[in-house]
Amino acid sequence: MQYDFDELIDRHGTLCTKWDNLTERMGRSDVLAMWVADTDFPCAKPIQEAIQKRAAHPLYGYSFVPPAFFQAACGWMEKRHGWHVEPEEVRFFPGVVPFIGVALRALTAPGDRVLIQSPVYHPFAMMIRENGREVCSCPLAFDGERYTVDFEALDRALADAHVTMMILCSPHNPVGRVYTREELERISALCIQHGVILLADEIHSDVVYSGHKHIPVASTSPEAAMNTITCTSPSKAFNIAGLKASGIIIMNPLLRDKIDSEISRTHVSTPNAFAVAAYIAAYTQCEDYLDQMVAYLEQNRDCLDGWLRAQTPKIRLIPSEGTYLMWLDCTALGIKGDELHRFFLDEAHIAVNKGEIFGPEGANFVRLNIACPRQLMEKALGQLKQAYDKRFA
Ligand SMILES: Cc1ncc(COP(=O)(O)O)c(C=O)c1O
CATH class of the missing domain: 3.90.1150.10 (Aspartate Aminotransferase, domain 1)
Structure with missing residues (x-):
């Protein structure tokens, strides 16, 4: 329509x-x-209708995440981003930022350093500090016109033995970069070389302009898939941030087990009564x-x-x-x-x-x-x- x-x-x-x-x-x-x-x-419209249908039923008790949620996530990644994801590699979580806290606690130790590429979405640094980790800032290079990755600086920063995770914002908020395949391959390869887990926040991946293409960093090689945790959500593109529904993609079973343990400690992993309906409608009808x-x-x-x-x-x-x-x-x-x-x-x-x-x-x-x-x-x-x-x- x-x-x-x-x-x-x-x-x-x-x-x-x-x-x-x-x-x-x-x-x-x-x-x-x-x-x-x-x-x-x-x-x-399909999102509004899905919410209205659910709201019309007068009981709003506990909800669970049905198989259709995982199918919707995989269907979207395949269709829009050419990325094959299996349903069992997806986790529901009510929000990307709270999930970043989960990932920090599950995969890094207190006092570890976590690399970010400033200027970048400010809750990254907040979550790192609030979870007792240290921020390792490795600013993007800026030539007065365009932002790029300073690969030499990134290599040096990742070589620090205390750096155990990097948070990548792809596409990048606020500088508006959509990273190229070559950039993503190099970032991923450096993380792997230095034993640093890559957490890719790809929440903005569906708003990309002509001449550019979002490439999920985890899709760039089998090694990247094993070393990356990808945060996705229809919340930005479909304006449903208030419904709290994100899909976290973790292909490495060892990382997934650690994340699952930490998720179970949060007791917030169940969806509100409207989240799943909106998520499925967004990814299948919009x-x-x-x-x-x-x-x-x-x-x-x-x-x-x-x-x-x-x-x-x-x-x-x-x-x-x-x-x-x-x-x-x-x-x-x-x-x-x-x-x-x-x-x-x-x-x-x-x-x-x-x-x-x-x-x-x-x-x-x-x-x-x-x-x-x-x-x-x-x-x-x-x-x-x-x-x-x-x-x-
Ligand atoms: C890069 C990035 N990650 C995460 C979020 C927020 O995610 P959520 O509302 O799912 O916690 C935003 C919102 O602006 C964002 O720009």
Whole structure:
């Protein structure tokens, strides 16, 4: 069916973090919310219908994960990513971030070092520290235009005997890279060479733009499959993050046993009453929605890029290959960190994520979420232009 991504839907009053929690999180509510990573698009019809059907039954007791969940996960990976996964290699877990905690506790020891490539999704560092491990930061290389992996630095960092796990964000939030096969093969090979387990967070794998292709790092070789744990979820692409349903793919039986033991210690591995219905509907009936949404997002991205170049040239979009999170280089404005964030918030009235939260390399940047109807994005850009002209033109 044809979906209308231009429709403006007021999300206020739904306890939604992005719009309803602005005062607590940003200090003011009179701003356009373009921060936290969910979309302002209604879910695909089959997801709404699956939820409505389940909700119509008046009992909401304990649920379990049926075989259809695992089949849906495997079917999606095969069809969209050309990756063959067996049902017994998949685990349900209510959220990728909580699962990262499970993986850290199951596969590393207190005091171990865990490598991340900053600037990167900030809960990685939080989970590492909160679980009593140390962050080993190995920043991406940035030539002023594009981010790449600094393989020499990565090799050196992984050689540290205290580094036992690497968390890869692929596609990368916030810099928007969709890694190439060659990059993924090299990352995986270095991890294997240094005896470091690779945890691949591939939650953004379904939002990838023309000219790029997401490749699951575990699919790059049989050795990679044995050394990788892959976190996936329909939550970003289908806007069901509030339903808490992710699929974790673990092909190595030894790692799987360790993970299973830790999962059983959490006692949170059962799904809420709606999670499975939405997950299965997303992965079996909503490809048309995804294709249309990605095309729409690509137009939003191009519109943003053209607009910034013409109207606010001191703010640059780092080329975005995937994800709906745009990484804006504001170095030329001459303000950074809190002051930069406050400019967007107090002068342009746009809630963005402060670049610094993703790592110190992000001080001159902000992250802007463009998963919204175009007229909302254009309104935000108009506000940005006014504030920019007043202060920087
Ligand atoms: C890279 C990445 N991983 C994980 C998450 C959150 O996952 P979950 O809601 O399943 O915990 C996000 C959300 O923005 C993300 O960008």
